Amino acid sequence: MLREMLKYALILMCVTLAASGALGFVNQLTQPKIAAQKQLELQKGLSAVLPGTADGIIVPDEENAVYRGYANQDTSDFRGIAFSSFAKGYSSTIWTLVGLDSNGTVMKIRVLGQQETPGLGTKCMEIRSGESEPWWQAQFEGKFAPDLRVDKDGGEIVSITGATITSRAITNDIAARSGTIIEKLKMTE
Amino acid sequence: MSFKKDLIKGIFQENPVFRLMLGLCPVLATSTSVQNALGMGSAVIFVLLCSNIIVSLVRNWVPAKIRIPIYISIIATFVTIVDLVMAGYLPDLHKSLGLFIPLIVVNCIILGRAEAFAGKNGVFRSILDALGMGIGFTLALTIIATFREILGNGTWMGVPLFGPSFEPVLLMILSPGAFITIGLLIGLLNWTDHARKIRHS
Numbered sequence: 067m068l069r070e071m072l073k074y075a076l077i078l079m080c081v082t083l084a085a086s087g088a089l090g091f092v093n094q095l096t097q098p099k100i101a102a103q104k105q106l107e108l109q110k111g112l113s114a115v116l117p118g119t120a121d122g123i124i125v126p127d128e129e130n131a132v133y134r135g136y137a138n139q140d141t142s143d144f145r146g147i148a149f150s151s152f153a154k155g156y157s158s159t160i161w162t163l164v165g166l167d168s169n170g171t172v173m174k175i176r177v178l179g180q181q182e183t184p185g186l187g188t189k190c191m192e193i194r195s196g197e198s199e200p201w202w203q204a205q206f207e208g209k210f211a212p213d214l215r216v217d218k219d220g221g222e223i224v225s226i227t228g229a230t231i232t233s234r235a236i237t238n239d240i241a242a243r244s245g246t247i248i249e250k251l252k253m254t255e
Numbered sequence: 256m257s258f259k260k261d262l263i264k265g266i267f268q269e270n271p272v273f274r275l276m277l278g279l280c281p282v283l284a285t286s287t288s289v290q291n292a293l294g295m296g297s298a299v300i301f302v303l304l305c306s307n308i309i310v311s312l313v314r315n316w317v318p319a320k321i322r323i324p325i326y327i328s329i330i331a332t333f334v335t336i337v338d339l340v341m342a343g344y345l346p347d348l349h350k351s352l353g354l355f356i357p358l359i360v361v362n363c364i365i366l367g368r369a370e371a372f373a374g375k376n377g378v379f380r381s382i383l384d385a386l387g388m389g390i391g392f393t394l395a396l397t398i399i400a401t402f403r404e405i406l407g408n409g410t411w412m413g414v415p416l417f418g419p420s421f422e423p424v425l426l427m428i429l430s431p432g433a434f435i436t437i438g439l440l441i442g443l444l445n446w447t448d449h450a451r452k453i454r455h456s
Contacts, residue, residue, distance in 0.1 A: 074321045081325050085332040092336045099343035107346070157354060181353035185287030185428055188351060196415075228429055 108163075111176045114199075115165030118145045132247065135165070146173055149247050153239035155182050156231045160190070164211070164240050170248040172206045172214075174199075175240065180232075187232035202226060202233075211244035261380050265387025271364045272395035272437075273444055278364040281355050282396055283433040289412045292400035294348045296393025298337050298356060300386070303365050305333040307385035310373040317374070326369045327360070334359045364392060402436045403427045 112124050116135035123141065125134045137143040151162040158181035165173040177191050177200070190202050205223050206214065215221020216234050225233035271277045278299075285295040309329050310317075317325050338356045341349040349356070359365065368388055373381040404410055407427030409417045426432050 074318060077316075077318065078321060078324060078328075081328050085328050088332055089335055092339055096339040096343040100339070103343065103346045179350075183284070183353075185284070188353065191350070227425060 107178055111163040111178050112148055114176050115148050115163045115174045116146050117165070117173055124148070127250075132250070144168065147247060147251060149243065151236070151239045151243050153235040155180060155235045156187050156229070157182055160232070160236055160239075162236055162240065164206075164244070166211055166244065166247060166251070168251055170211050170244060170251065172209050172211050172240075175203050175206045176200075177203060177236070182229065182232050186226070187229040189226045189229060190232055190236065206240070212241050212248065214238075214241040214244075258380065258383060261383040262387040265384065265389070265391040266394065267391070269388075270391040270395055271367075271388055272392060272399075273441055275364075275367075277367055278362045278392060279437070281358060281362060282399060282437065283430060285352060285355050286396055286400040286403055286433055286436075287428055288351075288404045288408070288410075289397060289400045290348070291351055292396040293393065294345075294352055295355060296389070296396050298341070298352075299359060299362065299364070299392055300389030301337055302330065302333045302359055303368060303389045303392075304382065304385040306330045306365055306369055307373040307381040308378060310369045311376060311378045311381035314374050322370075322374065323366075326366060326374075330365050330369070331360045364388060399433065399436050399440065403432050407432055 112133055112135070113119060116124060116133070118137055119135035123136055123139060125136070125141070126132070127134060133148040135145045135148065137145050146165050146167045148163055148165045151160075151164055153160045153162065159179075160177060160182065161179035163176045163178055165175070167173055180187065180190065182188050182190070191200050192202065193200050202224075209222060213221070214223060214237050216223045216225045216230070216237050218225060218230060219234065221237070223233065223237050265271065269275055272279065272282055281295060281299075285291045306326070306329050310326060313325075334357060337359070338349075341352075341356060368384060372384045376384070401411065404412075405416060406424050407429075409415055409421045409423045424432075427436070
């Protein structure tokens with residue numbers, strides 16, 4: 067009885083060892099590629115949420131992954147500040163980049179990472195045919211960040227049909243986080 | 256003859272979705288667009304093929320009492336490989352399939368084939384079985400996604416089919432649309448089967 071149990075444990079151990087070996091190998095192969103994809107995505111996201119900085123530079127701030135965008139290399143013409151929002155959605159943490167101008171008004175937002183329900187929550191990233199940016203995210207443009215609310219909470223952001231939780235999570239998280247970011251903006255002025 | 260049957264049965268007589276009613280959860284969730292359906296289908300074909308090969312290779316060394324944890328470890332390994340490779344090389348597809356790639360681990364089709372076929376048959380027949388079942392799953396998923404994407408979104412493979420006046424039937428892209436489509440298709444298949452049987456007798 068004991069011998070049998072030991073034998074089974076040993077066999078299972080061999081199987082899982084082989085499995086983890088194989089996974090370690092694949093992980094080694096794909097990790098640099100995945101990291102590069104993430105970096106590329108972040109770069110693309112930053113230049114999208116900080117319009118007017120394409121030929122200028124985007125400087126990372128030390129804390130909280132905040133980025134400052136300038137229109138030219140000598141950092142005299144300040145365009146805006148970008149920060150990451152991590153909202154707890156329906157089935158995942160939603161990573162959104164938000165660009166604010168010096169008044170705290172949203173320039174653009176970009177959802178970069180989410181694992182929400184396909185067909186419902188994933189609509190926050192949907193680009194309609196013939197359009198160049200996601201329709202849901204375009205609504206945030208020109209609105210004062212701390213006042214952002216979805217329509218069901220009396221705000222102006224139209225929530226996604228069937229995905230109120232996703233819509234509300236992103237909107238509220240941006241509104242909540244923008245407060246300290248605006249403080250930061252005031253301090254530098 | 257028997258080899259051909261191993262391949263074909265998964266596509267028609269024993270189609271995992273329409274006949275065996277297995278793996279319906281990912282079918283409901285990823286049949287919202289044809290692109291998602293094809294991506295999900297390829298991931299399932301890869302995992303099913305690899306797991307069937309390995310399971311049939313080790314079938315004589317696997318003790319019956321601990322076969323399920325061994326099968327699940329093998330399946331989970333290949334699913335994680337698909338997840339990592341997709342994240343690295345197909346980031347857009349990886350994003351739109353989201354949670355459903357890791358969930359292939361608990362897809363009944365794959366464990367079902369390991370248990371019912373690969374654990375009892377040789378490598379070559381297991382490969383045919385995996386290909387047949389995988390293609391059958393992808394085919395069913397794509398058919399359902401075609402109905403749902405055209406009616407619910409007005410597009411096919413992301414290409415708009417109608418003018419701007421087309422009002423998509425939102426219900427079709429939501430979960431009830433999946434239940435309705437699958438139900439009607441299964442009903443249609445059973446009805447034609449029944450009609451054929453009556454004609455033969």
